[in-house]
Amino acid sequence: MKVVLVHGIFNTGHVMRLLQKRLQQAGHECFAPTISPFDGRYGIEHAAENLRLQIDSAFGCDEKIVLVGFSMGGIIGRYYLQSLDGARRVSQFFCLSTPHNGSYLAYLPYPSKGIRQLRPNSDLLVELAESETVLEGIKLYSYWTPIDFTIVPSSSSFWHIAENQRFVIILHLSVIFSRRIAKAICHNIVEAP
Numbered sequence: 001m002k003v004v005l006v007h008g009i010f011n012t013g014h015v016m017r018l019l020q021k022r023l024q025q026a027g028h029e030c031f032a033p034t035i036s037p038f039d040g041r042y043g044i045e046h047a048a049e050n051l052r053l054q055i056d057s058a059f060g061c062d063e064k065i066v067l068v069g070f071s072m073g074g075i076i077g078r079y080y081l082q083s084l085d086g087a088r089r090v091s092q093f094f095c096l097s098t099p100h101n102g103s104y105l106a107y108l109p110y111p112s113k114g115i116r117q118l119r120p121n122s123d124l125l126v127e128l129a130e131s132e133t134v135l136e137g138i139k140l141y142s143y144w145t146p147i148d149f150t151i152v153p154s155s156s157s158f159w160h161i162a163e164n165q166r167f168v169i170i171l172h173l174s175v176i177f178s179r180r181i182a183k184a185i186c187h188n189i190v191e192a193p
Contacts, residue, residue: 001028001029001064001065001066001189001190002028002029002030002031002059002063002064002065002066003023003028003029003030003031003065003066003067003068003189004030004031004032004033004051004055004058004059004065004066004067004068005019005020005023005030005031005032005068005070005073006033006035006051006067006068006069006070006073006074006076006077007032007034007035007038007070007071007073008070008071008072008073009038009039009040009071009072009112009114009115010038010039011038012034012038013032013033013034013035014032014034015173015176016032016070016176017032018176018177019068019176019177019181019182019185020032022179022182022183022186023182023185023186026186026189028066028186028189031054031055031058031059033050033051033054033055033058035047035050035051035054035073035076036050039110039112039114039115040072040112040113040114040115040117041111041112041113041114042113042114043113043114043117043124044072044075044076044079044113044114044117044124045079045083047072047076047079047114048076048077048079048080048083048084049084051076051077051080052080052084052086055080055086061089062089063089064089064090064091065089065090065091066090066091066092066093066094066189067080067081067086067090067092067093067094068093068094068096068185069093069094069095069096069098070096070097070098070175070176071096071097071098071099071150071151071172072098072099072114072118073098074095074096074097074098074099074100075098075099075100075117075118075124075125075128077093077095078093078095078098078100078128079124079128081093081134081135081138082128082131082132082134082135083131087134087135087137087138090138091138091139091190092138092139092140092141092188092189092190093135093138093139093140093141094141094143094185094188095140095141095142095143095157095159095162096143096144096175096176096181097143097144097145097148097150097151097157097172097175098142098144098151098157098159099118099151099156099157100125100142100156100157100158100159101120101125101155101156101158102118102119102120102121102122102125102156103118103119103120103150103151103152103156104119104120104152104153105150105151105152106118106119107119120156132161135161139163139188139190140159140161140162140163141162141163141164141165141184141185141188142157142158142159142162142163142164142165143164143165143167143175143181143184143185144157144158144164144165144166144167144175145166145167145168145169145170145171145172145174145175146166146168147168147169147170147171148171148172149171149172150171150172150173151172165184167180167181167184169181
């Protein structure tokens with residue numbers, strides 16, 4: 001299966017390399033683009049459009065893919081699916097420590113529209129919650145840790161329409177390096193018909 005890995009804020013596609021390697025060892029073709037600017041300064045919408053262009057360049061406009069989004073990358077993935085017609089080509093969507101309900105850490109002063117959009121009840125998160133019906137037919141997963149310290153509260157990663165799985169992993173970034181997370185993704189990836 002073709003899998004696209006979307007990194008979080010202040011990272012590049014390189015941070016996804018270990019997860020990418022593990023998925024490739026399981027037989028999946030992986031693409032881990034760098035979404036720029038990596039601090040989300042132009043907002044989730046801009047980042048999702050960047051993601052769309054890179055997916056289309058790598059895999060064409062119609063081939064079925066699996067999407068994996070880490071942290072803000074999960075929200076970028078949701079915007080791509082729900083607002084940029086990505087839902088038509090994605091069979092499964094895995095969110096890793098994604099602040100579906102926002103994070104109070106997003107109130108820290110940093111000049112980034114994307115960070116402001118991750119605050120609880122932001123206009124963008126409300127818009128995404130209101131358009132979730134677009135995701136019908138996509139198998140949704142949300143993997144998260146109660147010992148996150150970046151998604152505050154960590155339960156904000158619980159997504160009511162997804163299959164949620166709680167992993168005891170220490171710290172936010174450790175989620176993408178976890179062998180258990182990689183194994184869970186590989187176990188659940190289903191080849192598209």
